[in-house]
Amino acid sequence: MTRLRRYARDHAVPLALLSPAVLVILLVVLLPLLFSFYTSFSNYRLIRPDSLWDWVGFRNYLRVLGDGDFWSAFGRTVLFLTVALNLEMLLGLGLALMVNRITWGQRTMRTIMMFPMMFSPILVGFQFKYLFNDTIGLVNNALQSLGLASEPIPFLVDRWLAFAAIAFAEIWMSTSIFAILILAGLFAMPKDPIEAARVDGCSNWQVFRHITLPFLMPFIYIAMTIRSLDVARAYDIVDVMTGGGPAGRTELLWTLIARTAYDDARMGRANAMAYFSILLSIFFTWFFFRKLMAARRHLGAF
């Protein structure tokens, strides 16, 4: 107790300055999460308030772990994130390298490149719902006008096409984050090592592989860390594009949580699932943060 009091006295100013931030996060994030942790061990249903005190131990978690729908949504989410993040990184790298090469109108190109960043996920979802619509969508209209398809293609109904359409929307939205940050890295890059390597007779590919890419890695990992902070944004896109349907074929972890909690009113089980989604987000962020630190150390070495 005395140690705590001394700590508070010695650091009164920073503690006072920090207290509003700590307080608001405590009240709106930490306490609710503790509460939802409790409800994940209860049989809480929204329609029966007294069921909150119905302690069921690990039953919710066991049910979730034995639930085929949960595992297919979980697998789909991991697949979705792997595909989306990797493609975003590769496309962003390509885009940044191209914009870095051009000299005329580079600023304008950079501004255009940021265009998708201005769209909220819900708008991105709506936009591609409209574009991929089977009767009036731009894509189907174009395919039919060009004579490439006689029948409308059900982009948002077929299992894999819908998955691809959602992934496309996600990639469209987030590639520019990678492109912008990698471009910032290219601008910050010293020119001397490249020229030295050229003099020593390195090929373009060797210069890229052994000089440019290692230098860009921290920037790529910054982008990955920022992206992994809000991977759950995909919920908005899926909710507006397909709503997880048809028949749960495009269900991601986050839409499954929403359906279990609000449509089926099984709050307890939904909270158990929510903890899996929280762990997934923390894992992704922690993973890329570690990589970022490692890349920075590596960079500091030469």
Place this chain on the structure above:
Amino acid sequence: MSRAMKDRLIWAVTFLVMLIICLPGLWVVLSAFRTNGEILTKPAVWIPQNLTLDNFRAIFGLGENVLAIPVGSYFLNSLVISVTSTVLAVMIGMSGGYAFARHRFPGKSGAFLWLMLSRTVPGIALSLPLFILWSWIGLIDTKLGVIVVYTAINVPFTVWLTEGFFRQVPRDLSEAAQIDGCTPWQAFWKVEFPLARSGIASAGIFAFLTSWNEYALASQLTRSTDSKTLPVGLMDFTAQFTIDWAGMCAMAVIIIIPALILTFLVQKHLIAGLTFGGVKG
């Protein structure tokens, strides 16, 4: 191939890629000025025959055909919620960011990490307990309830950004001002704040955009015209029997315009802010 030819080719390819990036958005904007009749026509009409402002008139209840969806109140709700939560988040974030940038205290890096981790909680996972708790204390379906939540989710990022900008302001300046007779409070507002002002402004714009665009939490915590925001209101269109595509596109344009202007204003700081601490350490 000569070097000049190659450069021109790269330019052309880049331009083409940019066009593809912009196309979906431009198509939505164009559709906002078309009639539903033209959008639904088969075979597709590619070149708009008559552009109209009717969709926007309908949204704000100015034309003959009035929408059943009260976009006007949604717009007002969005504005009130986003502005209030941004002001609160910037003030709280500035205070916390300053503590991290200027003071040493045990447990500092741990506190910073915890602050950031609170940001990783998916909105939908956080909405579950908030939905229950807010119903109990009567904050469900109120603007205040949403404002409190948005303030909290914006604080980690505003702390992070303002910390970076305050660290760039040399420590000596504030000390010099204090030797000249300023109190620390005066020194902060007269010397350090003006120097970090543009960075703080961009932190504010980030917070505003996050609130303006948020959907997962708002879709569960708001129910009626009292508190529904624009992103939630957009989904009203899909609940109707036939989807009013042109109306939805017009609403999309209304949502995107503030975001467009603000992102454009802040783009320079956006990059600086995001790469902070990443490379320089």
